[in-house]
Amino acid sequence: xxxxxxxxxxxxxxxxxxxxxxxxFDVVAQAGDAEDLMRKVRAHKPDVAxxxxxxxxTHTDEGLKAAREIRAEMPDIxxxxxxxxxxxxYARELLTDNASGVGYLLKDRVSDVTALTDALRRVASGxxxxxxxxVSQILGRRRVxxxxxxxxxxxxxxxxxxxxxxxxxxxxxxxxxxxxAVEKHVTxxxxxxxxxxxxxxxxxxxxxxxxxxx
Amino acid sequence: xTGLRRALLVIAAAALALGLAGIPVVLSSNHNDDAVPQxxxxxxxxxxFVGTGIYAWWRRPGNxxxxxxxxxxxxxLLFAFNASNSPGLFIIGMALPVIAFGFLVHLLLSFPxxxxxxxxxxxxxxxxxxxxxxxxxxxVVFGDTQDPSLCGPECPANPLLIAGxxxxxxxxxxATALIVVxxxxxxxxxxxxxxxxxxxxTRNAYTPVLWTGAAVLVLQSALLVADVLxxxxxxxxxxxxxxxxxxxxxxxxxxxxxxxxxxxQADAVGELITSLSRGGDHQRDLVEMMSGxxxxxxxxxxxxxxxxxxxxxxxxxxxxVPANPRRWTAVQHDGRPIAVLxxxxxxxxxxxxxxRLAAAAALNLENERLEAELRxxxxxxxxxxxxxxEAGDAERTRVERNLHDGAQQRLVALALSLRLARSKVEEDxxxxxxLLDEATGELEEATRELRELARGIHPAILTDRGLEPxxxxxxxxxAIPVYIDSNLESxxxxxxxxxxxxxxxxxxxxxxxxxxxxxxxxxVGLNGGDLEVTVRDDGQGGADPEGSxxxxxxDRVGAADGTLLVADRPGGGTEVQARIPVAx
Numbered sequence: 001x002x003x004x005x006x007x008x009x010x011x012x013x014x015x016x017x018x019x020x021x022x023x024x025f026d027v028v029a030q031a032g033d034a035e036d037l038m039r040k041v042r043a044h045k046p047d048v049a050x051x052x053x054x055x056x057x058t059h060t061d062e063g064l065k066a067a068r069e070i071r072a073e074m075p076d077i078x079x080x081x082x083x084x085x086x087x088x089x090y091a092r093e094l095l096t097d098n099a100s101g102v103g104y105l106l107k108d109r110v111s112d113v114t115a116l117t118d119a120l121r122r123v124a125s126g127x128x129x130x131x132x133x134x135v136s137q138i139l140g141r142r143r144v145x146x147x148x149x150x151x152x153x154x155x156x157x158x159x160x161x162x163x164x165x166x167x168x169x170x171x172x173x174x175x176x177x178x179x180x181a182v183e184k185h186v187t188x189x190x191x192x193x194x195x196x197x198x199x200x201x202x203x204x205x206x207x208x209x210x211x212x213x214x
Numbered sequence: 215x216t217g218l219r220r221a222l223l224v225i226a227a228a229a230l231a232l233g234l235a236g237i238p239v240v241l242s243s244n245h246n247d248d249a250v251p252q253x254x255x256x257x258x259x260x261x262x263f264v265g266t267g268i269y270a271w272w273r274r275p276g277n278x279x280x281x282x283x284x285x286x287x288x289x290x291l292l293f294a295f296n297a298s299n300s301p302g303l304f305i306i307g308m309a310l311p312v313i314a315f316g317f318l319v320h321l322l323l324s325f326p327x328x329x330x331x332x333x334x335x336x337x338x339x340x341x342x343x344x345x346x347x348x349x350x351x352x353x354v355v356f357g358d359t360q361d362p363s364l365c366g367p368e369c370p371a372n373p374l375l376i377a378g379x380x381x382x383x384x385x386x387x388x389a390t391a392l393i394v395v396x397x398x399x400x401x402x403x404x405x406x407x408x409x410x411x412x413x414x415x416t417r418n419a420y421t422p423v424l425w426t427g428a429a430v431l432v433l434q435s436a437l438l439v440a441d442v443l444x445x446x447x448x449x450x451x452x453x454x455x456x457x458x459x460x461x462x463x464x465x466x467x468x469x470x471x472x473x474x475x476x477x478x479q480a481d482a483v484g485e486l487i488t489s490l491s492r493g494g495d496h497q498r499d500l501v502e503m504m505s506g507x508x509x510x511x512x513x514x515x516x517x518x519x520x521x522x523x524x525x526x527x528x529x530x531x532x533x534x535v536p537a538n539p540r541r542w543t544a545v546q547h548d549g550r551p552i553a554v555l556x557x558x559x560x561x562x563x564x565x566x567x568x569x570r571l572a573a574a575a576a577l578n579l580e581n582e583r584l585e586a587e588l589r590x591x592x593x594x595x596x597x598x599x600x601x602x603x604e605a606g607d608a609e610r611t612r613v614e615r616n617l618h619d620g621a622q623q624r625l626v627a628l629a630l631s632l633r634l635a636r637s638k639v640e641e642d643x644x645x646x647x648x649l650l651d652e653a654t655g656e657l658e659e660a661t662r663e664l665r666e667l668a669r670g671i672h673p674a675i676l677t678d679r680g681l682e683p684x685x686x687x688x689x690x691x692x693a694i695p696v697y698i699d700s701n702l703e704s705x706x707x708x709x710x711x712x713x714x715x716x717x718x719x720x721x722x723x724x725x726x727x728x729x730x731x732x733x734x735x736x737x738v739g740l741n742g743g744d745l746e747v748t749v750r751d752d753g754q755g756g757a758d759p760e761g762s763x764x765x766x767x768x769d770r771v772g773a774a775d776g777t778l779l780v781a782d783r784p785g786g787g788t789e790v791q792a793r794i795p796v797a798x
Contacts, residue, residue: 060678084665087675088690089683108661111654142695144733 001124004040006031007052016050016110023117034062041070041077048078048124053090064093071102078123082107086133092213100202103129128165128202135163138212150192158185165205218275222268229264229288233257236294243297245368256293259462263287266465277328282321283465289314301370309354315434316346322427323404326420338400341393349390356383391442394435402428415478415509419471426467429460479567482507483574490578500578507571512558517586518551525554530589545572545579553579598769605766616667624660628653676715680705684715685736693726700738706745707797713774714747717767717792721749724763729753729788744793752787
C-alpha cells in the first residue's frame with residue numbers, strides 16, 4: 001500500500017514513516033505543510049495520506065482542510081487525520097456528509113502499530129476509522145433521558161466499535177464472538193435506537209454519530 | 215391626617231364644653247368664696263394646656279407630649295367642679311383634678327421627645343400616677359369633706375365616705391406628703407440628668423419649660439407639706455396661688471421653645487447656604503458646618519453607593535445604618551438616595567431640622583457622594599485584583615503539583631523501566647520485552663495526563679474553533695448532562711471568547727460541586743454590544759454570591775469589564791448570567 005505522510009514536526013514524521021515502513025507500507029512521499037501535501041498527493045496518487053491536523057502557516061486546522069480537499073478532488077485516496085487532541089468537533093467536521101475513506105486518530109495511537117495499520121487499511125479501502133478515545137467521549141456524554149440506557153453492556157461495546165468504523169468481522173474478532181452474534185447485536189442496537197438499518201460500515205458510522213451527537 | 219384633625223377638633227370642642235360647663239357650677243356655688251378668680255385660673259390654665267397640647271399633638275402625632283399636655287388640661291378643668299353643690303360632681307372635683315399633676319410629671323420627664331428613659335424616670339412617673347390615683351382615693355374615701363380642715367360645713371357631704379377612719383385618713387395624708395417629697399427629689403435628679411443629655415440646640419429652646427415645670431412641682435409639694443404641718447389657711451392660699459403662675463406659663467414656654475427652634479433652624483439653614491456657596495469644598499468642612507448648624511458635635515455623614523446598595527463613609531468603607539431610626543436621617547435628591555446623616559444625639563424634633571439642612575446641602579452632598587462612590591469602587595477593584603492574582607497563583611500551584619505528582623512521576627518510572635529493559639535485553643529478552651511494554655503503557659498514560667492538563671490550562675479547541683465548539687467539549691466531559699444553545703454566527707475576539715469560556719467552565723464546576731443538579735443549560739448569544747452567557751441548573755439553588763466560587767467568577771467577569779448576575783430560579787436551581795462587552 002502506497003502512503004504519503006504529512007507532518008510539520010520532522011521527528012514525528014520520521015517516526016511515523018519508520019513504523020509504516022517496518023509494517024510493510026510503501027511511503028512514497030513526505031510533506032511538511034498543506035501546500036506541499038497537496039502537491040505530493042497529486043503527483044504520486046497514493047492509496048492513503050496520513051495528515052497531521054496542525055500545520056503551517058496557521059497551525060490550527062490546515063490538515064483538516066487539506067483532508068477535505070483531497071476527498072473532494074481525488075475521492076479514491078483515503079485520508080487519515082492525526083491530531084494531538086480528542087475533540088468531537090473535529091470528528092464531526094471530518095466526517096460531515098461522507099465518512100468513506102476518512103479517519104481521525106489520536107497521534108498517540110501511532111505507537112500502537114496494530115491500531116495504526118488497521119486504521120490505514122480500513123481508510124484505504126473506503127471504510128472509516130475513528131479513534132476509540134473520541135468514540136468513548138461521544139458515548140460518555142451525559143444526557144437527560146439517556147437513550148443509550150436501553151442498551152445492554154455488550155450492545156454498548158458493539159456500538160462503540162461500530163462508531164469506530166469497524167466492520168462486523170473486525171468486531172467479531174475483537175470481542176471474540178461470532179460474526180452472526182455481532183450482526184444480531186447490531187440489529188438489536190439499531191432497533192432500540194430507532195435507526196434505519198444501513199449496510200455499509202461507513203454509512204452506519206454516520207448514522208450512529210449523527211444519532212449520538214444529537 | 216384628616217382622621218387625626220377631626221379627632222383633635224372633637225377634643226377641642228369637648229374641652230371648650232367642659233370648661234364652659236364649669237362656669238354655672240362655680241357661679242352657683244354656696245361654699246366657695248373666691249369662685250371667680252379661681253374659675254379664671256382654672257379656665258386659663260386648662261384651656262392653655264389643652265390648646266397647646268392639641269397643637270403639639272397635631273404637629274407630632276407620634277410624640278406623646280401633645281397627648282400628655284391635653285390630658286393635663288382636661289383634668290385641670292375638672293377643678294371647677296369642686297365648687298359644685300351636688301355631692302357627686304363635688305367629689306369628682308375633689309378627687310380627679312390632681313391626676314393632672316401625674317400627667318404633668320410624665321410630661322416633664324419625657325420632654326421633648328415623648329419618651330421616658332431609665333429606671334429613675336420610669337419609677338418617678340409610676341409612683342406619681344399611683345399617688346394621684348390610689349393614694350388620693352384613699353383620702354377621698356376616708357375624708358370627711360364637711361370637716362373644716364378639708365372643706366367645711368357648707369360643703370356637700372362626701373358620698374363615698376366610710377366614716378370612722380380618721381386615723382387612716384391622717385396617715386394617708388401624711389404618707390402622701392412624704393412620698394411627694396421623695397418623688398420631687400427624684401424628679402429633680404432625673405430632670406437634671408435628662409437636661410445634660412440634651413443637644414445645645416434643644417437646651418436653648420426648651421430649658422424654660424423644665425424650670426417652670428420643676429418650680430410648679432416643688433411649690434405644690436411645699437403646699438402639701440405645709441398643709442400636713444398645719445399651716446394656716448391664708449398661707450396655703452398664698453402658696454397655691456404661687457403655683458398657678460408658673461403652671462400657666464408652661465404651655466407658653468413650650469410654644470416659645472418651638473418658635474425658637476424654628477428661628478434658629480432658619481438661621482442655621484441660611485448660614486449653611488451662605489457658607490456652602492462661599493465654597494468650602496472638603497467633606498470635613500461640610501460635616502463641620504452641618505454639625506454646627508444642628509448643634510450636634512458628633513454628627514457624621516455616610517454616602518449611598520448604588521452598586522453596593524448601601525452606605526459608605528468618605529473613604530469608601532461600608533457603613534451600617536443604626537437600627538434606631540432616631541439616630542439617622544436619610545437624604546434624597548431627585549428621588550434617589552444620596553446620603554444619610556448619622557446623629558450623635560438622638561433626634562428630638564422628629565428630624566425636621568436635619569431634613570431641612572440636608573435639603574439645603576443636597577448638591578454638596580451629591581458631590582461628596584460621587585467622591586465616596588469612586589473611592590469605594592477603587593477599594594473594590596483593589597480587592598478584586600488581589601483575589602485574581604491569588605487565584606492565578608493558586609492555579610499555577612495546582613498545575614505544578616499535577617505535573618509533579620502525575621506526569622513527572624510517570625516519566626521517572628518510565629526511565630527506570632527503560633534502563634532496566636536495556637540492561638536485560640541480552641540476557642533475558644523476554645523480560646526486557648515485558649519491561650518495554652510496561653514502559654509504553656506508562657508513556658501513554660503520561661501523554662494522556664499531559665494532554666488533559668494542557669486542556670485544563672487552555673483548550674486548543676477554543677483557539678482553533680471558537681467558543682461554541684469549546685463549550686460543546688466542556689459539555690461532553692461534564693459529570694451531568696449539559697446542553698449548549700448558541701446563536702453565535704461568527705467568532706469573537708480571543709479575549710472575549712476566553713473570558714466567556716472560563717466563566718462557563720467555572721460555573722459548571724460550581725454546579726457539579728455544589729448544586730446537586732440533574733442537568734445544566736448554557737445559553738450564549740449577542741445582546742447589543744455584549745456577549746451574554748447564561749448557565750442554568752436545576753439543583754438546590756440558594757447559591758451564596760459571596761461564596762468563593764461565585765466571587766471568583768464575579769472577579770473574572772469584572773476583569774473583562776462585564777457584569778455577573780446570580781439568581782435563584784423560580785422552579786428551583788440557580789441561574790448565573792454574565793454579560794461581557796465584546797472587546798473591539
